[in-house]
Amino acid sequence: MNNTTTKRNTTDIVKAGLAKRYARERRFKLMGVAAVSISMAFLAFLLISIFAKGLPAFQTTYIKLDITLEKKSLGLPEEPTAIEISRARYDKSIKKALLAQFPDVTKRKEKRMLYQFVSSYASRQVADALVADPTLLDTTASLWVLADDEVAALARQADYTLEKKDKQTEITRARIEELKAENRIETRFNWLFFQRGDSREPEAAGIKGAIMGSFYTLIVTLVLSFPIGVAAAVYLEEFAPKNKLTDIIEVNINNLAAVPSIVYGLLGVAVFINFFHLPRSAPLVGGIVLSLMTLPTIIIASRAALKSVPPSIADAALALGASKIQTITHHVLPLAMPGILTGTIIGMAQALGESAPLLMIGMVAFIVDVPTGITDPATVLPVQVYLWSDSPERAFTERTSAAIMVLLIFLIAMNALAVLLRKQFERRW
Amino acid sequence: MTKTAETTSSDTQSRNSQLLAEFKETTGNVRVTEPKMRMDNVNVHYGDNQAIFDVNLDLGKNEVLAMIGPSGCGKSTFLRCMNRMNDTVDSCRVTGSLTLDGEDIYAPEQDVVLLRARVGMVFQKPNPFPKSIYDNVAYGPRIHGLASSKDELDQIVETSLKRASIWNEVKDRLDAPGTGLSGGQQQRLCIARTIAVSPEIILMDEPCSALDPIATASIEELIDELRQNYAIAIVTHSMQQAARVSQRTAYFHLGRLIELGETKKIFTNPSHELTENYITGRFG
Ligand SMILES: Nc1ncnc2c1ncn2[C@@H]1O[C@H](COP(=O)(O)OP(=O)(O)OP(=O)(O)O)[C@@H](O)[C@H]1O
Numbered sequence: 001m002n003n004t005t006t007k008r009n010t011t012d013i014v015k016a017g018l019a020k021r022y023a024r025e026r027r028f029k030l031m032g033v034a035a036v037s038i039s040m041a042f043l044a045f046l047l048i049s050i051f052a053k054g055l056p057a058f059q060t061t062y063i064k065l066d067i068t069l070e071k072k073s074l075g076l077p078e079e080p081t082a083i084e085i086s087r088a089r090y091d092k093s094i095k096k097a098l099l100a101q102f103p104d105v106t107k108r109k110e111k112r113m114l115y116q117f118v119s120s121y122a123s124r125q126v127a128d129a130l131v132a133d134p135t136l137l138d139t140t141a142s143l144w145v146l147a148d149d150e151v152a153a154l155a156r157q158a159d160y161t162l163e164k165k166d167k168q169t170e171i172t173r174a175r176i177e178e179l180k181a182e183n184r185i186e187t188r189f190n191w192l193f194f195q196r197g198d199s200r201e202p203e204a205a206g207i208k209g210a211i212m213g214s215f216y217t218l219i220v221t222l223v224l225s226f227p228i229g230v231a232a233a234v235y236l237e238e239f240a241p242k243n244k245l246t247d248i249i250e251v252n253i254n255n256l257a258a259v260p261s262i263v264y265g266l267l268g269v270a271v272f273i274n275f276f277h278l279p280r281s282a283p284l285v286g287g288i289v290l291s292l293m294t295l296p297t298i299i300i301a302s303r304a305a306l307k308s309v310p311p312s313i314a315d316a317a318l319a320l321g322a323s324k325i326q327t328i329t330h331h332v333l334p335l336a337m338p339g340i341l342t343g344t345i346i347g348m349a350q351a352l353g354e355s356a357p358l359l360m361i362g363m364v365a366f367i368v369d370v371p372t373g374i375t376d377p378a379t380v381l382p383v384q385v386y387l388w389s390d391s392p393e394r395a396f397t398e399r400t401s402a403a404i405m406v407l408l409i410f411l412i413a414m415n416a417l418a419v420l421l422r423k424q425f426e427r428r429w
Numbered sequence: 430m431t432k433t434a435e436t437t438s439s440d441t442q443s444r445n446s447q448l449l450a451e452f453k454e455t456t457g458n459v460r461v462t463e464p465k466m467r468m469d470n471v472n473v474h475y476g477d478n479q480a481i482f483d484v485n486l487d488l489g490k491n492e493v494l495a496m497i498g499p500s501g502c503g504k505s506t507f508l509r510c511m512n513r514m515n516d517t518v519d520s521c522r523v524t525g526s527l528t529l530d531g532e533d534i535y536a537p538e539q540d541v542v543l544l545r546a547r548v549g550m551v552f553q554k555p556n557p558f559p560k561s562i563y564d565n566v567a568y569g570p571r572i573h574g575l576a577s578s579k580d581e582l583d584q585i586v587e588t589s590l591k592r593a594s595i596w597n598e599v600k601d602r603l604d605a606p607g608t609g610l611s612g613g614q615q616q617r618l619c620i621a622r623t624i625a626v627s628p629e630i631i632l633m634d635e636p637c638s639a640l641d642p643i644a645t646a647s648i649e650e651l652i653d654e655l656r657q658n659y660a661i662a663i664v665t666h667s668m669q670q671a672a673r674v675s676q677r678t679a680y681f682h683l684g685r686l687i688e689l690g691e692t693k694k695i696f697t698n699p700s701h702e703l704t705e706n707y708i709t710g711r712f713g
Pocket residue numbers: 475478480498499500501502503504505506507518520
């Protein structure tokens with residue numbers, strides 16, 4: 001009897017409270033949805049603005065000029081070698097070709113304006129064309145050369161040029177129309193952007209130097225921080241005695257993860273450059289500095305991954321007579337690997353996006369050549385973004401966004417790789 | 430009805446505490462003539478907590494020794510001393526002497542890898558490696574270099590799986606992950622993995638607690654068969670199981686070995702009152 005009343009009471013009380021509980025649940029869910037929506041909106045805004053700004057950088061404008069290439073006037077011998085051809089200056093020939101294209105230009109000032117119609121990189125392009133086909137020498141060759149960035153903007157009628165109505169702009173517009181009528185102007189995909197290093201001329205500036213710089217820097221970072229980080233994590237998790245000292249080490253590793261990255265840059269300058277005399281601006285030093293920064297991340301993630309491996313697996317191996325190191329390498333580490341890889345990739349992604357410590361060690365220099373090794377002077381993607389965003393030219397603003405896009409694509413690729421690797425490891429069990 | 434049971438229970442409880450306080454030494458003969466393993470004055474501490482008090486016990490050749498007792502009485506702890514699995518617990522301290530064929534297994538010169546190759550263990554919860562069935566069984570022979578060729582390894586794997594009476598169920602999918610088997614199959618796989626190393630002693634910690642009666646029966650059969658070649662110590666909560674598979678039974682209570690004797694005698698006519706209370710279901 002007594003029992004049944006209690007039961008009914010319980011039912012009533014629970015029922016009375018149910019609506020409230022569900023309402024709370026709904027509110028919580030709504031808050032979650034709102035939070036996700038807001039962050040997605042921010043992300044979409046960021047991506048759209050970057051894409052809108054950066055896309056023009058992937059297009060470039062070429063102009064066809066009839067360039068007369070006489071060996072004599074170029075100062076070339078009768079049988080020039082490839083190196084001689086490559087080293088000759090073609091600016092004059094290009095200027096002559098421009099004057100021939102627009103015969104109405106006669107005044108000095110106007111001429112000077114006309115010469116700025118093509119990029120200074122055009123000379124290089126002519127040289128390359130001649131190296132590829134030396135028979136063009138002593139002929140008048142029709143060659144496509146790179147237009148100046150402002151001409152390119154006018155040619156594709158970029159938004160910000162529409163307002164410009166000054167005399168010079170109008171003249172340029174007229175000339176572009178002239179060229180268009182003769183099919184001498186063309187917009188193409190900007191392959192140069194992926195083939196060249198930095199340049200003072202935005203139309204000739206490329207991202208390849210920064211990509212290779214980032215690549216070499218990350219290789220150094222990975223090669224240093226992955227084995228050291230995993231080894232440290234394994235030691236701390238599996239071998240180290242649990243005492244005051246290891247507690248202090250643990251706390252300090254967590255602290256290191258929170259140290260501002262610029263401090264690592266200062267350390268890099270003081271230790272690796274000033275003391276060990278490693279080359280400035282080199283991916284080697286950049287990679288070392290970044291691995292100092294990513295080590296704590298990798299150690300913490302690896303320890304968490306190792307800790308989450310069920311001890312029953314290690315017990316099983318130990319009970320079969322596996323030594324401790326066999327147990328770890330055969331069973332614990334493979335099981336922890338997905339977590340370790342995720343941590344490593346997060347660390348590497350951080351390193352890829354890091355610029356402050358690299359500024360300190362001189363990777364912010366203006367470097368035209370694409371680096372070919374870890375000791376060549378180089379810059380990296382985020383620093384390239386920083387450098388270009390500082391330039392006044394509109395074309396550089398576009399390239400800044402384009403560089404950010406490249407950076408994002410690399411980040412996405414890295415994360416995809418992380419997922420892929422994780423899947424790969426998971427499939428085996 | 431309920432009321433009387435409660436009273437009896439609390440009566441038994443105080444009686445049990447009294448008996449425990451009076452406890453001096455194990456009832457029954459703890460020694461055998463030809464011990465495979467001999468344990469003398471074993472004390473185990475977890476930090477400041479003592480889990481095992483002065484246990485003396487022999488494990489004979491070709492016998493199955495059952496260890497029973499209420500939860501938390503130290504059966505697992507004692508079992509884990511026998512292959513030094515307690516080494517993995519930082520706070521655990523083992524004193525006394527444990528000898529395998531006369532050699533002290535806790536001696537500094539004793540190699541723990543070798544010891545565990547000789548004293549295998551099956552755990553309470555099936556813990557197959559997240560690898561293929563084949564690799565699970567082949568792992569032990571591989572690390573110890575027991576097989577000189579792939580054929581020989583195949584042979585060991587097949588024999589072990591057959592002896593663990595799981596061969597027929599898995600022979601067509603040796604490449605499938607061991608973790609994909611049912612609980613009972615996993616446990617038999619773990620047994621196969623243990624016997625693949627050909628240990629001299631097998632320690633089993635409640636090997637059937639996750640199994641259905643049919644799988645349990647097949648494992649009990651296996652234990653009986655394994656006795657021909659191995660010494661087996663088995664912890665179990667099922668008194669029927671202890672009665673079915675073992676020759677001698679040890680009753681543990683709160684870290685003490687209360688009574689040891691022929692299984693038949695323990696279950697039909699225990700000498701110590703604590704054992705009797707446990708067997709008859711009156712303990713607390
Ligand atoms: N790793 C450990 N750390 C500290 N104390 C432990 C540890 N393992 C066991 N103990 C303690 O030792 C005592 C004996 O535990 P043990 O696991 O040996 O009991 P058991 O007889 O196997 O019990 P069950 O039948 O429930 O498995 C218990 O009081 C337990 O709390």
